[in-house]
Amino acid sequence: MSQEKPSQTSPSSSPTSSPPSSSSPPQDSHFIGKKEDIVRARRVTRLVNGCRDVLVLYHQGELHAMDMRCYHSGGPLQQGDIEEFNGRMCIVCPWHKYKITLVEGEGLYQAVEDPTAKPLKTRWRSKGIKQRIHKVTEVNGDVYVTLNSSSEAYESDTYQTERYRANQLKSQPRK
Numbered sequence: 001m002s003q004e005k006p007s008q009t010s011p012s013s014s015p016t017s018s019p020p021s022s023s024s025p026p027q028d029s030h031f032i033g034k035k036e037d038i039v040r041a042r043r044v045t046r047l048v049n050g051c052r053d054v055l056v057l058y059h060q061g062e063l064h065a066m067d068m069r070c071y072h073s074g075g076p077l078q079q080g081d082i083e084e085f086n087g088r089m090c091i092v093c094p095w096h097k098y099k100i101t102l103v104e105g106e107g108l109y110q111a112v113e114d115p116t117a118k119p120l121k122t123r124w125r126s127k128g129i130k131q132r133i134h135k136v137t138e139v140n141g142d143v144y145v146t147l148n149s150s151s152e153a154y155e156s157d158t159y160q161t162e163r164y165r166a167n168q169l170k171s172q173p174r175k
């Protein structure tokens with residue numbers, strides 16, 4: 001199987017989506033669903049490879065994949081709005097409104113330029129990459145995710161451990 005080149009690559013080599021020209025899925029990729037279903041749903045979540053909760057979303061013609069829980073405190077990003085900040089598309093966490101770029105997983109915030117100057121002026125800055133982004137590949141209408149296995153630690157990793165998942169399941173009300 002051949003590895004597709006991603007259409008967009010982040011500075012930390014955390015690719016998001018690939019052009020739909022592949023003839024076979026990349027090695028180590030995991031089937032997520034039919035593209036038409038994901039486009040219709042706009043976002044889906046999957047436990048990938050039995051170890052990682054991933055959000056796959058469709059926005060403005062692009063598929064993106066990232067860790068499902070927000071790096072700040074584990075908020076459910078699948079419920080976040082998508083908005084543009086400083087020319088970059090971000091998912092806004094529903095819990096505390098942190099902004100995470102879809103392509104790189106960077107945390108964006110507004111910084112005050114000079115606290116002594118009135119009126120205050122702010123500008124957008126980056127906290128760096130906080131959310132682990134995964135690679136999406138489309139093959140003949142099927143969508144696959146390849147987990148980003150970079151050894152670099154991302155803050156969103158905190159909410160992907162077995163222990164966290166087990167505690168979360170325990171705290172959910174039984175039906």
Ligand code: FES
Pocket residue numbers: 070071072073074075093094095096097098
């Ligand atoms: S948990 Fe996402 S902003 Fe706090």
